[in-house]
């Protein structure tokens with residue numbers, strides 16, 4: 001099929017101090033990234049985690065890398081093992097690492113070396129409530145977030161939960177990087193609208209790369 005946007009090259013949109021959207025940055029690698037997501041999920045399946053408060057999250061999650069983000073009855077933690085399988089999380093695919101390296105450098109954070117990648121899967125209606133990414137000990141390191149499949153509305157606020165929220169549509173291949181002054185800014189995803197995407201069907205995937213070690 002003729003893809004009118006096939007050779008659309010990436011462009012950058014500033015989001016906040018320290019935060020930028022790299023539009024379409026990962027589109028050329030998207031099929032490979034999706035194949036690797038499927039590979040990870042064959043070892044560590046997607047599951048809907050339960051928060052310490054007893055709420056089952058609508059987003060299904062898995063991880064790859066040396067550690068993975070998970071929940072238990074006491075809180076949120078990075079664990080070297082998948083609590084579902086009792087095995088280490090699958091290794092981070094080379095294609096993931098290469099993309100994270102390129103995106104962090106393009107966003108002005110060269111040298112970012114993530115050891116964890118949370119993989120989120122949204123089906124229509126799934127959402128991620130406003131939160132801060134604050135379980136990582138070294139806040140000098142940014143977050144790199146890759147969107148694949150159906151579009152979603154990303155909310156990006158400030159340091160306080162009730163700060164003004166920007167709403168931006170994230171589409172297939174978009175990458176958001178936030179660090180520095182905006183590293184602890186509140187963010188979330190509004191309920192996914194129904195739809196079909198050529199690459200993912202009725203779903204959106206998101207990769208977030210994180211560094212969970214204390215310092216570099």
Ligand code: SIN
Pocket residue numbers: 118120128145147154187188189206208
């Ligand atoms: C996250 O905040 O961990 C994910 C955001 C997204 O799905 O775009």
Ligand code: FE2
Pocket residue numbers: 131132133187
């Ligand atoms: Fe987050």
